[in-house]
Amino acid sequence: MILTSLSLLNYKNFKSKTFQFNHKINCIVGNNGIGKTNVLDAIYHLSFGKSYFNPVASQNIKHDQDFFVINGDYIKDNKDEKIVISLKRGQKKVIKRNGKPYEKFSEHIGFLPLVIISPADRDLIIEGSDTRRKFIDSVISQSDKNYLNHLINYNKILAQRNALLKYFALNHTFNKDTLEVYNAQLNEYGSLIYEKRANFLEDFIPIFKARHEAISNGKETVDLLYRSDLSEDHLNNLLQKNLNKDKSLQYTSVGIHKDDLQFNIESHPIKKFGSQGQQKSFLIALKLAQFDFIKAQSGVNPILLLDDIFDKLDENRVAQIIKLVDDKNFGQLFISDTHTDRTENAVKQAHQSYEIFRLS
Known part of the structure; x- marks a missing residue:
C-alpha cells in the first residue's frame, strides 16, 4: 500500500x-x-x-x-x-x-x-490507563471490525448505566430491574472485549520483546502486564458486588473500561525506573511490534x-x-x-x- x-x-x-x-x-x-x-x-x-x-x-x-x-x-x-x-x-x-x-x-x-512513532508516545508511559487502553484498542481495531463494534456498544451502555446511577442519586430512587438490563449487556460485551484483549496480548508480547531485544542489543529485559478486573471474576458478579459503591460514586467502578497495561523494565515500572533513552527504546519497540502485528493480521x-x-x-x-x-x-x-x-x-x-x- x-x-x-x-x-x-x-x-x-x-x-x-x-x-x-x-x-x-x-x-x-x-x-x-x-x-x-x-x-x-x-x-x-x-x-x-x-x-x-x-x-x-x-x-x-x-x-x-x-x-x-x-x-x-x-x-x-x-x-x-x-x-x-x-x-x-x-x-x-x-x-x-x-x-x-x-x-x-x-x-x-x-x-x-498505519503506525506512528512520535515524542507524543511518551504519554503511553506517563499518562493514565485510558491512554494505554486506547493503544490496545487501536491495534486490535485495525484488523478486527467486530471488536470495534463491541467497544462502541460497551461504551454506549456504560454511559447509559452511569446516567441511570446519577438519576437514582438525584431523585432518591432505585430500580434494580432497569439496572440489571444494563449489567447483562455490559457483561456480554465486556467479556468479549476482555477475551480479545487477553488473546491479543498473548500474541503481541513475544513480538514486542523480540523487537526490544533487537533495538537494545539484549541489554535489558522488558515486559507488558495486563491488568483487568475480569481476570478475577465475571463482570456480572463484579457489578453485583460493587453495587453500593457504584450508587455512592454515581458511576460504574468496575469493568473493562478500567483495564490497564503495565510497562516494566527489569521487573520494575519503566515510568519510575527507566531513563529517557530506555523509555524511548521501549516505546519504539512497542510501535514496531504494532507494525508487525498489523501486517501479520492484514497482510x-x-x-x-x-x-x-x-x-x-x-x-x-x-x-x-x-x-x-x-x-x-x-x-x-x-x-x-x-x-x-x-x-x-x-x-x-x-x-x-x-x-x-x-x-x-
Whole structure:
C-alpha cells in the first residue's frame, strides 16, 4: 500500500499544499513550528479519521478559515483509492472513499493500516490507563471490525448505566430491574472485549520483546502486564458486588473500561525506573511490534510515520531503525526532522529511493 499524493486545504498551518510522494522513503524537513508534524498528522488523519495530536476536530482548521480538506491518493492491491476528509465548522466531519461517504467512521478503520512513532508516545508511559487502553484498542481495531463494534456498544451502555446511577442519586430512587438490563449487556460485551484483549496480548508480547531485544542489543529485559478486573471474576458478579459503591460514586467502578497495561523494565515500572533513552527504546519497540502485528493480521505493509525521530535518540540508533526499510517486510516510510543533512545521512544507509521535502 502506497500513498502517492497528499493535498491539504486550510489544514492546521497550511493554506494550500500538495505533495507527490516517493514509494519508499519521504523526509519532511524544516525548522520547528513550520508544519512538519502537521503533514504526518494529515496522513494519520486519512487512516483513522482523526488527528493523532489534537482530538478536537475543529481546532485542526486553519485560523480564520471555516473548513479543512485532506485529500489522499493511494495504491492498494494494485487499485487506485482516493480518501477525502472534510470538516466545516459547526457541521459533522465527512470521510469519503472514492467519492462515497462512509455512514459510520468505524467502517474506515483498518482500511489504510498505519503506525506512528512520535515524542507524543511518551504519554503511553506517563499518562493514565485510558491512554494505554486506547493503544490496545487501536491495534486490535485495525484488523478486527467486530471488536470495534463491541467497544462502541460497551461504551454506549456504560454511559447509559452511569446516567441511570446519577438519576437514582438525584431523585432518591432505585430500580434494580432497569439496572440489571444494563449489567447483562455490559457483561456480554465486556467479556468479549476482555477475551480479545487477553488473546491479543498473548500474541503481541513475544513480538514486542523480540523487537526490544533487537533495538537494545539484549541489554535489558522488558515486559507488558495486563491488568483487568475480569481476570478475577465475571463482570456480572463484579457489578453485583460493587453495587453500593457504584450508587455512592454515581458511576460504574468496575469493568473493562478500567483495564490497564503495565510497562516494566527489569521487573520494575519503566515510568519510575527507566531513563529517557530506555523509555524511548521501549516505546519504539512497542510501535514496531504494532507494525508487525498489523501486517501479520492484514497482510498489508502499514505506512510508518517517524515524527521527530531524532528526539532523544542518537544518529546511529536512528540509522538502525531506518535500515529496517531495507527489509521487504517494510513499506512506505515518512520521517520528519529539523536537520536536512542529518536526515539524509541516515536515509542513505537504507539504500532505498527517497525524497526530501523542505518546508519553509
